[in-house]
Amino acid sequence: MATIKDVAARAGVSLGTASRVLSGSSQTSPESRSRVLAAAAELGYIANGPARSLRRSRTDVLGLLVSDIRNPFFSELAHAAEQEARHHGYTVLLANANEDAEQADAYLRTFAAQRIDGLLFSPQGTVSSHLAATLTSGLPLVFLNRTIEGVDAPLYGTDNAEGVGHALAWLRQRGHRDVAFIGGPDTISTGAERRAAYLAGREKHGISTDDRLLDAGDFLASGAAEAMCRVIDRGVRFTAVFGANGLTTFGAVRALRERLGAEQASRIEVVSFDDLDWFEFASPPISAVRNDASSIGRLGVRGLVDLLAGRAAPGQRIATSFVDRARGGIR
Amino acid sequence: MATIKDVAARAGVSLGTASRVLSGSSQTSPESRSRVLAAAAELGYIANGPARSLRRSRTDVLGLLVSDIRNPFFSELAHAAEQEARHHGYTVLLANANEDAEQADAYLRTFAAQRIDGLLFSPQGTVSSHLAATLTSGLPLVFLNRTIEGVDAPLYGTDNAEGVGHALAWLRQRGHRDVAFIGGPDTISTGAERRAAYLAGREKHGISTDDRLLDAGDFLASGAAEAMCRVIDRGVRFTAVFGANGLTTFGAVRALRERLGAEQASRIEVVSFDDLDWFEFASPPISAVRNDASSIGRLGVRGLVDLLAGRAAPGQRIATSFVDRARGGIR
DNA sequence: CTGTTAGCGCATTCAT
């Protein structure tokens, strides 16, 4: 593979001049400039990233650590973050913690070894020692959607209270009083916030405060299904279910159908925090709080880029919208 | 950040000894070994990846270029590849071409700059000049699920002919004669193969050979919906639809419901290449060829690792299974 | 088994 030395030789200039042309830093004569560029093109020269990083002590790489790349919310977020980062001249190194603190730790180590310039992080909630070390090492950091209490870094994430508000208003409008709420782990900030907002708002919206209607899973389908089953097993009547994230809703719906049968299950209305493709096809169709993963990814990257440039990054709550798919009018 | 020099100084040994201990290459006395390890731990030493890569002229990074990370097939594949790579001591740099040849090109450049050790590639079909350059540069390469004709690299991918066979058998068993086939781009190998297998097998399975029932999209929901609409507009009767990949099926179902209404649409049975979470909830439930993304990702990485180690990698077709969700018996 | 040394490819400083 051609090095900058080869390019310089071919262009008949010194290594320094070639470097200056190719990194576009300092002034160079149009003459040597064109010769270097031509030589580089002819040789198919592509700068050696590791060497460049070593010398400049920056990599132009951002780390993005998400909890579960198979969750559509995060894959959309990752995609948007990647696009935005490209736009600013950064490459994104994507890592998937698989909702597991140990793997998160391992990737944080990898990131540190790669000497990433900044970190976009959507944490699980548990703070390990490595994580603490990373967070205090001065690496520019931005939280995406989820945060860790006590850590001073800007958060770019959904406005959970507002989103839950939409769902509550919809539930009231649809005339539901007995609503099962399937939440997420309290250790994850979004889980805690959504639950808190629901608890705080349900009475005001005429929804039963019977806590037997409350349960929580792990923000994955399996845990949510189990939580749904527990609620069913308590024998309390409910006419609607509220799933606290997309996978939770999926798991809850699956449990409803398995335990009650499709017929019975179709008499229960479902509303979800996070909108999924197929909700329009469910019967009855599932209404949902739209959680704008793209904006979160994009704004998060912008925040981190600001941090990297020495500017302030205040963090931001991204507004949700609501997709009402209920058939007919008030029930 | 602590360097190996700091570690050596703290341990009271030379730089060389510290390096030997930390990279575990050569023999070292237990004495100095423990002192170096202790010093490294105390300083929180993490080796500088770029420096190490520069010196060793390898990065222990594999590039994974997928067509669309928001496609569940690829996010599962990426996840599996990542896990397997970790297991072999490699980090995966994931890039998303967004089904766009230009972006694919840009990422190939980035990969080259980062000096990745090997490439896992799921191509769009179009071969640009950069791509050609990459492919002939001698970079160890493995195709995942999709291939490019004429390029000599092992393919780890679905057995498309077998998968289509499952679907055909099911269609016949369900008594369908008039089947709409919504394919993918012929430029993508999976699109071409699945279409070819369908055309070759339909007659044998008692399925109409009326080509007005055939159309193709772009393997994305939007293009598939348009293709479905075109078939509907031709006014030929059909009792079943076969979608050539997951997103295609999604788009087709959406088009059916929009154009025919939920009532009419529910009289048409749908079968899909690729299984999606929600197919069990559709009405009628959608049966599907299960395309084992995890195995493909895992085996692909193993193949690339073999290549990197100088071993042979023959490539492999991964068998599919079929999920029959049809209600009741023969129609 | 260990210390010393060279050099990976590049950006940058110091002269000119």
Next chain:
DNA sequence: ATGAATGCGCTAACAG
């Protein structure tokens, strides 16, 4: 504006 020289942090070759 340019050439020569330096060193980023590390591994590997060499000498002992």
